Amino acid sequence: MKRVILSFSLLASVMAYGQSKDYPIQGVPFTSVKLTDNFWLPRIKMNATVTIPASFERCESTGRVKNFTMAANKSGKFCTVYPFDDTDIYKTIEGASYSMSLFPDAKLDRYVDSLIAVVGKAQEPDGYLYTARTIDPLNVGAWVGSERWQKERELSHELYNAGHLYEAAAAHYISTGKRNLLDIALKNADLVCSVFGPGKRHVAPGHEIVEMGLVKLYRITGKAEYLATAKDFVEYRGHYNGYDPKSNDQWKNGKYWQDDIPVADQREANGHAVRAGYLYSGVADIAALTGDKALLTAIDSIWANVVGKKMYVQGGTGAIGDGERYGENYELPNETAYNETCAAIANIFWNQRMFQLHGDSKYVDVMEKILYNGFISGIGLDGKSFFYTNAMQIKNSFTHRDMESSRSGWFVCSCCPTNDLRLLPSIPGYVYAQKDDKLFVNLFINGNANMKIMGKDVAIEQQNNYPWNGDLKFTINTKKTADFSMLVRIPGWAKGVAIPSDLYAFKNNMRIQSMIPITVNGQSVEYEMENGYAVIKRTWKKNDVVEVKLPMDVERVIANQKVGDDNGKVALQRGPIIYCAEWADNNGKATNIIVPDAANFTTTFKADLLNGVEVLQAQVPVVEIKDNQTVQTVQKTLTAIPYYAWANRGKGEMMIWFPQKVTDIDLVASELNIPEPDK
């Protein structure tokens, strides 16, 4: 299969069009990093063998493919629920394309081509592609205006569909070298650029992603109009005069769409969390490519706001279900946490971009937190059951929606599963990055990577048992010597920093000043720290070995006092992994567990549990109510499992935050009826 190597060749083509600015740091492409590890590789393989086929099957059986066929024939009736259902096909093609780069699959390739042919036939002659209108323009749903783009600012998702089409087309072109989907996307993008822009229509897209998508097309084609239109879309935000700035209703004041004030003036994450994450990612791209300082200032401040005041301890964001949105500062309720998986994914995209802009490990720390916790919690261990929301606790006495307490194979609004499957195969691309003579080692995942540093071929191998063990080993496999600096990320958690803000801290913080031991070829080395990285500069030769020992203590995490729900409570973390107690390991309950200071944790790797996990155990007091009369505490073994692995053994209680004293336990939880999401 022909494949386009991105990074340097594309960069060169873009520069040929006169664009010299870009991210100062470039990721080593995922196609140059071959994973061999036991944590991510099995997930990525399962994504290829189970998740992607299941998703294509669902796209067929739910009518999503039929919508395209009907659009091609201009007859029938749009047969799914949401006008953005087209994107599930685009996202699955995107995931399949990345996946085929890792695991070539001729049959899948042919199937994807056949789908692309159907998509192409559904495209109108001028490039417009949106089955919800094309099937029967006189009978469009309530979210779709009677004219093209008429309800784009609200809920039509015409540009959202376009954005996902572009992302898929870029992935397919880069992975296969084929232009069939790319040409469809470019035709659509040309239409979009001819409709929107200075002297033409202005709109703040109702659901962002077209910005990131246009940037990807710009990188492939070098066509400046794509970048300019992406920037226009960002700049149109905050200028609609139909909002009521005094209203507290986020739809009426424009916050839901990040449209209340111009992006350059935004300082706080607001509104729908997936929309927000895609906007901030697109803004990072545009800031990198244009050098726009005002946009950079905005996303720097918004990032500090999210990480300092609006992120759950497992990396989830978008606390509030009504509007799938960010809450106020420190509004992080556990019982009703929403935490859409797509929001976690959007923040992975965003943090990688922030790292590429600034070269600071704090962005990778946050990305790692999301990857190992709030993102993979969304995917069941079977690869075909998913969470849309990611709960922070499940109490039996509380009326949870099914979608909070158990996984589903698909959803009526199935954005999350198809987002999972497009991110997973690209994870090898997050491991390394480089700038000039610096090689950044960001994630600790076994495998072999090849790259050029200052014109020289460099090969590096990782051997570790991360995230369960903190002993890291890197072997240089380069044939010739090479001068460069290896910058190994020293995770914040290994230095006593729970998150790069004062939102969470480790309770018994012993490590703040301690240096992490590093050896080269068995000899301990002194090193400088630079932006959170240990810098090892030398002339590297074949078989040089770097070893790093990260401490893997069980840490108690405490939250900022302003997070009311977490007062008096601790969460458990070991390495990058956040733990939870689930009913299945704790005598059928988890809400009655107390974790006092005195509890002493042991850790054990259980190969036969949940595909292999390190569990934490301690003797702790557990509250029991006897005969509906007496409350007593008894000593029992608390077994905590990684949060990401919960809800794979049926339904029941789950807790992340544990009271430290009996006075902090909720003996009787409130009853509440939560309506299904308003989609």
Ligand code: FUB
């Ligand atoms: O609106 C498209 C997608 O549907 C959003 O990103 C998700 O939050 C879900 O509402």
Ligand code: ZN
């Ligand atoms: Zn989603």
